[in-house]
Amino acid sequence: MYPHDNIFSIYYNIGKRTPFLVKRCELGLARSSSEERRIDPNQDRTFLVETVKPRGKYGKAYGKCFVNGKPDDTYRQECYPNIKDEEIPCAGCGEWVLIDVPGVSLDEIFPIHKADEILMFGKYKGKTYGDIYKVDYQYLHWLEKTDRLFKVDFEELKQLYPDVEKQEDISIADKVIDFGKYKGQKFRDIKDDISYLEWLVSIDKISIEDFELLTTI
Known part of the structure; x- marks a missing residue:
């Protein structure tokens, strides 16, 4: 989910909650042209995922299709005429962005990361946020910038390691x-x-x- 993923990974990352709203944002499409448009539920084609049936790493996902915020199944009917039971096409591709989980705050699902927590992905996988901050704080800022759902408690880190970011003023x-x-x-x-x-x-x-x-x- 950093910053996009397949529907099944999103499903697990939000605690297997349904329904949830997603948008496919391949590089080069208009709906990828800006962060605001990318996460706007009322622009472009979105899917409300209602049922997920995992099988191995992927599986099948089912739900309703919307265009500009209104129900519209033309896309599936024209491009995927053999799809049945509201199956969402290309659910296993890695270009889906989570828009919303109705009835649940995204802040509740994605709490702010504390200094003693361990990063579970990327080049510093297995290290605590505190350890990463001490050697490469720019990396944590970059993660926040690239994923609106990823939050780090920089106030805590600055209190624990007050001299780290001050070095930016040194040549x-x-x-x-x-x-x-x-x-x-x-x-x-x-x-x-x-x-x-x-x-x-x-x-x-x-x-x-x-x-x-x-x-x-």
């Missing part, structure tokens, strides 16, 4: 490296190791702007 050249073979040294001390700096850019440890600054000192 990259004067920042102390806290990983790898140069751990404990400042970036300005390794400015001549171009291949290492290029590698840091490739793994998003430093930005291209940081690289350019370091190589012109």
Whole structure:
């Protein structure tokens, strides 16, 4: 669900609740052109998922089709004439976005993540939010930015680790490296190791702007 997924993963992530409203938002479609439109239930084609029948990793999902907020089954009738019993086509593809779970607050389903919780996906899978914040707080901000349902308790993190984000005011050249073979040294001390700096850019440890600054000192 970060930021989109197949209907079955969404179903499990919301605690197997039904019904729930989804929209398919493939890259390049008009309904993917903005965050506002992407999650607007009254624009484009949406499906109210009423029944999910898992089978293995996927299965079948059933529900009603709406266009611009009004019931409209033309899409299924014209494009999928052999589909029966209000089956939702392409339910297993990974381009569905959760819009709403009627009668339940999304804040209740997706509570804010605390410092001692463990991230269950991505490059820091298995680490606590506190540990991630200390080494790569930008990653947590990026997760929040890319998924409106993903929330981190940054107030708690800033109280626990008050100096982490303050380092943003320090020049990259004067920042102390806290990983790898140069751990404990400042970036300005390794400015001549171009291949290492290029590698840091490739793994998003430093930005291209940081690289350019370091190589012109």
